[in-house]
Amino acid sequence: MSETYVARSSAIAARKLAGEMMVMNSMDSTFFTLNEVATAIWQAADGRTPLREIVRKNVCEEFDVDPEQAQTDAEQFVAELSTHGILLVADHPLASEAP
Amino acid sequence: MMAAAGKHGCVVEIGGIPVALRTESESFRDLLCQRYSGFLSSSSAEYELDFELTESCGSSDADVRVRREGRQWWIERGDFQAQWDPASGRGWVKQNPNPYSLDSVLRILHSLILATRGGFLLHAASAVCDGRAYLFSGVSGAGKTTITRLAPSGINLLTDEISYVRPGAGGYVAYGTPFAGELAKAGENCTATVSGLFFLEKGPSNRIEEISGTDAVRRLMRNILFFAEDRELVEKLLATACDFVAGVPIRRLTFYPDAGVWETIRTFEGEPAHV
Numbered sequence: 001m002s003e004t005y006v007a008r009s010s011a012i013a014a015r016k017l018a019g020e021m022m023v024m025n026s027m028d029s030t031f032f033t034l035n036e037v038a039t040a041i042w043q044a045a046d047g048r049t050p051l052r053e054i055v056r057k058n059v060c061e062e063f064d065v066d067p068e069q070a071q072t073d074a075e076q077f078v079a080e081l082s083t084h085g086i087l088l089v090a091d092h093p094l095a096s097e098a099p
Numbered sequence: 100m101m102a103a104a105g106k107h108g109c110v111v112e113i114g115g116i117p118v119a120l121r122t123e124s125e126s127f128r129d130l131l132c133q134r135y136s137g138f139l140s141s142s143s144a145e146y147e148l149d150f151e152l153t154e155s156c157g158s159s160d161a162d163v164r165v166r167r168e169g170r171q172w173w174i175e176r177g178d179f180q181a182q183w184d185p186a187s188g189r190g191w192v193k194q195n196p197n198p199y200s201l202d203s204v205l206r207i208l209h210s211l212i213l214a215t216r217g218g219f220l221l222h223a224a225s226a227v228c229d230g231r232a233y234l235f236s237g238v239s240g241a242g243k244t245t246i247t248r249l250a251p252s253g254i255n256l257l258t259d260e261i262s263y264v265r266p267g268a269g270g271y272v273a274y275g276t277p278f279a280g281e282l283a284k285a286g287e288n289c290t291a292t293v294s295g296l297f298f299l300e301k302g303p304s305n306r307i308e309e310i311s312g313t314d315a316v317r318r319l320m321r322n323i324l325f326f327a328e329d330r331e332l333v334e335k336l337l338a339t340a341c342d343f344v345a346g347v348p349i350r351r352l353t354f355y356p357d358a359g360v361w362e363t364i365r366t367f368e369g370e371p372a373h374v
Contacts, residue, residue, distance in 0.1 A: 013334035017341055017374050020313050024320065026333035031320050033313055 006054070006078050006087050007047030007094040014042075023086055030084050037063055037070075038077055045087060047094035051078060111205070112140035114263040114274040115290075116212060118205070119144035124152055127196050134198050135277050137288045146188040148181075148208070150201075153193050159200060165207060165326040172327070174207050176200075183208060185215070202278055206261060210324050214332045217339050218265035220324040223296070224280075225257040225273045226250055228365055231294035232273035234262050235352070236322045241299040244281040245356050254361070258286035261324065264293065264343070271347055295367055296343075297352035305363040306353045312374035315349040316340050345374045 008014075014023045021039040023032045034042055037059055044054040055074045060067050081087040088094055107128045108121035117140050120131050127150065132139060161177030172190075174181040178200045183190030190208070194200045210220050223236035224243040228250075235246050247259040257263075257273055260280030264271050271293040275286035298310070298318050310318070319340045325333070348369035354360040 011330055013330055013337045015334075015337045015341055017316060017344075018312050022313065022316055022320075022337065024333055024337055026330040027328050029325070029333075031317060033317055 003050040232291035237299035302353035312372035
């Protein structure tokens with residue numbers, strides 16, 4: 001099974017407030033508020049760690065979630081953010097663009 | 100400091116930032132002076148814009164593009180093209196003599212300047228009541244113009260469309276702007292510390308409700324006027340929005356459109372959200 005790698009885009013401004021990450025794409029001003037689980041994935045998206053490993057270590061070990069459901073939700077989450085250019089997704093390791 | 104504007108020009112001071120607007124055309128100069136009559140200043144200009152008038156009639160409905168190339172900002176829309184160098188404070192504008200294009204250029208210029216200074220332009224009406232400034236934001240039709248129309252005498256209208264906010268010594272300060280909305284009337288050239296931001300909704304009665312800090316930031320960011328494709332400035336703007344939310348009470352105001360809403364506003368005392 002091939003792995004999925006995720007990295008934060010360099011075009012993003014982000015700020016954490018009250019446990020939630022607010023993320024804005026500077027190219028088109030789309031704005032997202034990430035819940036705690038999504039924030040954990042976002043922060044771990046370094047381009048080198050496979051998504052499956054991020055879900056295991058940063059989601060399943062930290063939150064009370066079903067592992068299979070967590071993996072499915074994570075895949076949907078990264079797919080949606082990638083369509084807005086906020087996360088970069090590939091089947092090989094990526095150099096994170098985030099400063 | 101730069102010299103004041105020359106023969107065919109004027110200095111327009113909005114938000115305490117004097118900008119010299121210069122043109123070869125006396126008739127355009129007259130239009131400038133008339134349109135911004137409440138905001139003309141004898142201060143030395145911090146920034147200068149030279150206007151070159153063209154015959155082109157491009158569409159103002161086109162998307163605006165604001166991008167940085169090196170140290171220059173390029174600002175383009177169907178009806179104008181402008182370049183601005185923040186380091187020298189100078190720029191030029193090519194447009195037809197349409198006052199709406201002129202307003203747009205000035206708004207974008209101020210949005211760029213404010214972003215670096217911890218302020219912002221907000222799609223909101225604002226007014227000064229009992230020495231305190233209140234901002235009223237919301238989607239089109241939420242009631243920005245309605246609430247300014249309902250303001251009793253003694254309330255100074257800063258704008259019914261675009262609010263101007265900058266940090267000051269005692270908190271965030273709102274300034275009057277000449278940028279008019281449906282009222283087609285420039286705001287008053289006065290200023291006061293911001294005591295509240297209300298996101299408007301019309302309803303059967305007047306009610307003020309708390310909203311969370313993250314909801315406040317999200318609503319604020321959606322209503323800030325900012326066009327630049329620039330991560331550094333967007334980062335700065337997001338930090339400003341969070342700071343504003345931490346320092347200014349922000350609420351949802353459901354209101355029935357009669358003058359009673361101003362009594363609700365006048366007696367409002369609230370704390371900023373915990374963030």
